[in-house]
Every structure is written in structure tokens, then in C-alpha cells.
Amino acid sequence: MTADTAPPDAAGTARQPPPQRPQHLRRSAMTVAPIAGLVVVFGIWEFYVRVFNISPLTLPTPWSILVHLRHEPGFYWRHAQVTLLEAAWGYGLALGASLIVATFMAHSRFVERASMPVIVLLQSTPVAVLAPVFLIWFGFGHWPKVLVAAVFCYIPFTINEFTGLRSVDPGAYELLRSVSASRTEIFWKLRFPQSLPYLFSAGRLCVGLALVGAVIGEMFGGSTEGLGNTARVGQVRLLIDQLWGSIFVLALIGVIGNLLLAAVETRVLRWHSSQDLPGGSAATL
């Protein structure tokens, strides 16, 4: 830095920050950016189908899919509810189970060592093939779908929560030990809060995975409801609009799920540096 030799009154103006674009302008640009991205992608799609005269059986235009959705809102709403509920139950079950298992794993080397092979096994198996098994066990109701969704979410939840519970700050841990804090106290005051960023990051991944699980469960047949079923029927009977309509609604559910979770995360993890990114966690979607 060079020495400031300007007289006091002049210094006042000289020290002003360099001119910047107004804050609100930059902000609205940031809000528009994701929409602009979508518009570009769908625009290219629409343009491609029209210009190259692609058969609607191969690929309908996004616009025609939206028009179709507008004509059948009740149909999609009914099936979306089914899939949503299955996915949500699967998600919740996996979350609950992984919280319990990860807590035991984090507190006992024995449980950790005993669990690891099972986890590796589950992780390495394409769990989608379990869907027919669940179908045989639980029939044609909602349970097989819920379970497939749960199996999809279980591993990421457990591994992340376990990692989070184990990655305690050694100084803070020693500090609590220096006053003989109990395990329970250390869990609630240190381990669990410190694991939340890990849990949320798994939570976001699992929004998509739970939907995939529920849809796969529905697609394996026997089901008369849900967006997985409507998509499959659409494919078999060449109802291309219905196939693409199901895909769009599923995508929409995924996006809304992720946005909701991001909103919760922004509040709960306000203390964490991951939330200091411009626009908060929603920006990293």
C-alpha cells in the first residue's frame, strides 16, 4: 500500500470502495440464473425435435408434455401421492434405522467391525434386484416399494451419520472428558450436533434415491398405482405422453423435495461454514 498523503476531507472520498453493481441487481441475476439454465436446455430440446422432425413416439417436445400434464392433473396427482408416500416412508425408515445403527457403531469398535462387512455387501450389491424378493415376501401392497426405497437410502445415511459421529473434534472431546461428562452427555452435546452436516448431505442424496427406490418397486410389476407404474404402462402401451408425463412429475417431486430439505438445512446448519456459500445450500443443488 502506498502512503495516503491526501488532506483529510479529500481522503473521505478517496477511501470510498470502488463502484460496484447494486446488490439487488446481482441478487436478482443470481435468482434468474437457474431458470435461465432450464430454459436453455428445454429450448434446445424443443428446437431439436421440431427442426429434425423427430417422431413424438421417440421424443415428444417438452411443451407438448407440459400441455399433456395440464390436461390430466388429477391423474398425476393421484399417482404422485402414492409414490411420494412410499418414498417418504422408505426415507424415514432408513433415516431412523441408520441413526440407531450408526450410534451403536460409533460407540463400539466391536459393533463397528461387525457392521462393516454387511455394509460393504449392501453397498456392492445393486439393491434394485431385491425388489422381486420383497414382492414375494410382502405381496403387492405398498410395503415392498417402501422397503426398496429404504434399502436405497440406508447405506448413505448410515455411512455418513457414522462418519459424522466419529469425526468429533479431539480437543472438544478431551475437554468434555476432563470434567467426566457421561457418554450420553458427550453424544448430545458434541457427537450428534457435529454429525448434522454429514447427515444433511446424505439426506439430500437420499431424496433422489428414495424416489428411485419407490419407482423401481412399482415397476417390478404387480402394482396398479404410482408414477413408476404409470411410466411402465405408458411404455408398454405406447402412451408416450404418459411415460414422459410421469418422468416430469417425478423430476418435479425430486426438485421440490431437495428445495424443502435445503430450506431446513439452511436453518439448522446456520452455524456451519457450508452455509456461508453465496445463496446458501440451495445454490449447491
Place this chain on the structure above:
Amino acid sequence: MTRRSRAAYDVAVPAPSPGGGRTAAPASPASARSIGAPVSIRGVSKWFRTGSSFLHALDEIDVEIRPGEFVSLIGPSGCGKSTLLRVVGGLLPYELGTVTVDGNSPAQARDTKQIGFAPQTPSLLGWRTVRRNVTLLAEVNRRGAIHPPLGESEILELLETVGLGDFLDRLPKELSGGMQQRVSLVRCFALGAPVLLMDEPFSALDEITRNEMRYLLLDLWERTGHTVVFVTHSIPEAVILSDRVLVMATKPGRVVHSETIGLPRPRSAQMEDDERYLAHMRSVRRALGEVSAR
């Protein structure tokens, strides 16, 4: 250690970034609470098991610490300073000798919350505000405590003293490294324990902040009269803070020199020009030099 297969979903959680330090507010009048307790370390030896062999970490350490005394441990790294501190704090077992804290074993002292600990890093809980970080230790193991923790007004006074009066409801990530370390110090004092163990609490700070922290620590300590065992790498820090400086040597860890500091209290920055201060500095440096030369 077994390798854990967790890479696929592993998440990097970035740590809050430390910043520069700040100047502290002047001290407010003392609320005299003299609660120091004696610490006695007699013939303490400790070995670590490393694979198939043993590492002789401490060799017959003999130190008697008076109630309210400020003792510094200084020595080359790896000489067992942290180990000795952990032994006194009941965080590590030891093989030979006896340690008592106010007549109790370290484990009893820990269970009855007689020991305040300041780790090398501030180790603040990121989700708690400054105020709630300071009261953390009072919240756990409530039944064990035999000394009451500081009350709310006393804690506020301490936070004011270290210049954090305007940051009570801030989160750690909003504080500089020096401010975080001040919270850590207040947290240590807020427990109300008679013996405080500090493991290089200022080592991560820049030189200017570090210099300020010395006098802040003295200020907090002089109004309460805790017994303090303070680990440091810095000779000036050890001399200006302490009643006694113990120089340790490595392999095995042992005390080779004890320097009683004759400077009057309260200490101030002016004493850094005092001939006695300089003499103590030389003497400690010489002892350390002999240790390192070997």
C-alpha cells in the same frame, strides 16, 4: 486400524477459518475469589505402548505445586509436556508414582470437576454462541461438581474483560482466531475449578495477538488465584506469566531445571525491560539449550 469403506459418501466438512486478533478492553475491578488448590506429583513415570515396544514418556517427575501457583512447563516438542498435563488431569493412566490434586487422585478430581482444561486449539462448539460455549462445562456432570461454576454475571464480567462483551451471541465462525482463544480461556475459568491445565493455548496465534493474550490471561488469573499449569514453547511467555518455570528434557521426559521467577505481581509489559526478567530469560534459555544440545 482397519480401513473403512466409506469413501463413496464421505463428506468434507470445512473448518471455520481463523483470522487475526484484536485488542482487548481494559480490566474491570477484581471479584476476589481465591480458590487455588495444591497439586502434588511424586515420582511419576509413564510408558506408552507403541506396537511391541514401550516408549518411556515420563521419568520420575517430582513437582509440588502450591495453591494458587502459576507453573509453566517448557521443553522441546515430544518431551512429554502434554502427557504430564493429561496425567495430572486424569485423562491418561500412569504406571508409577502418585499424583494428587487437592489430596484427590486425578480420576477423582476429574469426576468432581476440580480441573479446568484449555486445549491447544480453542475447540469451540460451532453451533453454540460465545455465551453458551462458555457455560458448556457447567452443563455436564452437574452432580459431580464440588465447586460451583461462575454465575452469569461473573461470566459476563470475564467476557467483558477479554473484550468479547459485544460478541455474546455470535457463533464461533464469526470470530477471529484470537477471539476464539479468548472464549476458550473464559470457558476454562468459568468452570470455577481450582486447578487449570493449559496445553499451549496460544501456539496457533500470531505473535502480536499472542503477546496480548499473555496479559489477558494474567488479568483473569490474578483476580481469582487459581493454580495453573501452563505448557508453552515460548521462553518470554513462560517467564512473564509464571511463578516457576520447569524446563523439561526429552527421552525420557523429565524435569531438568526449575527457575523461580522473582518478578513482582501484578506483572506488566514494562517488566519485559527489567534486568531480572532478562536474567531469567537467559537462565531458562541456557537450560533449554543444554537440553536440545544433548
